[in-house]
Amino acid sequence: QKEVEQDPGPLSVPEGAIVSLNCTYSNSAFQYFMWYRQYSRKGPELLMYTYSSGNKEDGRFTAQVDKSSKYISLFIRDSQPSDSATYLCAMSALSQGNLIFGKGTKLSVKP
Amino acid sequence: EAGVTQFPSHSVIEKGQTVTLRCDPISGHDNLYWYRRVMGKEIKFLLHFVKESKQDESGMPNNRFLAERTGGTYSTLKVQPAELEDSGVYFCASSQDDRGWMSYGYTFGSGTRLTVV
Numbered sequence: 001q002k003e004v005e006q007d008p009g010p011l012s013v014p015e016g017a018i019v020s021l022n023c024t025y026s027n028s029a030f031q032y033f034m035w036y037r038q039y040s041r042k043g044p045e046l047l048m049y050t051y052s053s054g055n056k057e058d059g060r061f062t063a064q065v066d067k068s069s070k071y072i073s074l075f076i077r078d079s080q081p082s083d084s085a086t087y088l089c090a091m092s093a094l095s096q097g098n099l100i101f102g103k104g105t106k107l108s109v110k111p
Numbered sequence: 112e113a114g115v116t117q118f119p120s121h122s123v124i125e126k127g128q129t130v131t132l133r134c135d136p137i138s139g140h141d142n143l144y145w146y147r148r149v150m151g152k153e154i155k156f157l158l159h160f161v162k163e164s165k166q167d168e169s170g171m172p173n174n175r176f177l178a179e180r181t182g183g184t185y186s187t188l189k190v191q192p193a194e195l196e197d198s199g200v201y202f203c204a205s206s207q208d209d210r211g212w213m214s215y216g217y218t219f220g221s222g223t224r225l226t227v228v
Contacts, residue, residue, distance in 0.1 A: 004153070043115070043202055043219030044154070088154065097167060098144070098156035099217070 003027050006089055006102025015111050019076040023089035023102045026070065030091040030100075033065050035074045038086045038104065047087075048074065079109045113137065115220035117203050123226045129191040132223045136185070136205030142166075143186050144206075144217065145178060149199040157201075160186060193227045200224050 006023045013019055021035075031052055036044035048063040050056045050072075056063045062075040072091075076083055086106045090099040116135040124130050136143045145157040157176070158168040162183035171178070175194070180186040190197050204217040 002153075041221065043204070043221045044217075045219070046217065090154075097142070097159045098170065099146075099154075100156075101154040103153050 001026050003100050004089065004091060004102045007105055008103045010106040010108060012108045012110060013079055015079060015081060015109055017079050017109070019074075019079050019083070019107060019109075021074040021076075021087050021089075021105050021107070023072050023091075024070055025072070025091060025100075027091075027093065027100075028067075028070070029093040032092045033063070033072050034090045034092075034099070035061075035063055036088040036090060036101075038088060040085075044088055044090075079107075081109050081111050084108045115203055115205050115218050117201075117220035117223050119223060120221065121224045121226075123228060124193055126195055126227055127192045129189065130193055130225060132188045132190075132201050132203075132225070134186045134188070134203030134220060136203070137207075137218055140205035140207050140218075141183065142206045143180060144204040145186070145188055146202040146204065146219075147199050148202070148222075149196070152199075154202065157188075190225075193225075195227050198225055198227045 004025045034049040035047045037047045038044045050063050050065045053065050053067045060077045064073040086104040088104040089102040092099050141162050143160040146154050148154045156170040159166045160180045163180050177189045200222040202222045204219045206217050
């Protein structure tokens with residue numbers, strides 16, 4: 001069983017839609033949860049991070065962590081064509097310096 | 112502020128040859144990480160430097176890979192001899208403190224796309 005599972009998509013939505021992206025994980029030691037956005041031919045860019053369980057909101061983006069279910073989500077409201085990218089979840093245990101990534105979900109927002 | 116710079120951006124080499132990838136982190140960032148994405152797989156951790164010391168090299172696949180960080184500044188990752196399965200995108204990232212994602216997060220470079228033929 002992989003430590004982090006993420007549906008690679010692709011996911012195509014119309015402009016203005018609410019997008020829901022998610023990952024599941026198996027390692028209960030993970031405490032830090034991140035979402036990265038990656039445009040084509042670029043490196044991953046940190047979008048959101050959350051410590052332990054709970055929600056975090058930043059503009060049109062909301063990250064949720066449910067540690068009891070080992071499930072994390074990223075919601076994008078009022079999606080824009082500029083949101084078209086690959087979204088990667090990543091996580092780490094408290095004592096580690098390295099990140100465990102999901103495969104990434106490729107999102108396309110159509111005008 | 113300049114970002115994390117990696118070069119070359121793309122390298123095509125024959126099996127058995129040697130390739131050296133270079134990463135220039137953000138100035139002042141003590142922590143430098145190498146990650147790799149093989150086609151169809153997740154981005155995977157290779158190793159972590161704190162200044163010039165290797166903090167964690169548990170992700171290095173085998174002894175054909177050698178990473179160095181001269182004087183705690185730029186880093187090189189050498190693959191010798193290269194094999195077909197080494198093809199992928201190699202990312203470098205840097206952060207200011209030990210658990211960088213807590214505040215600033217990692218800053219990733221754009222990666223080096225390595226193709227071994």
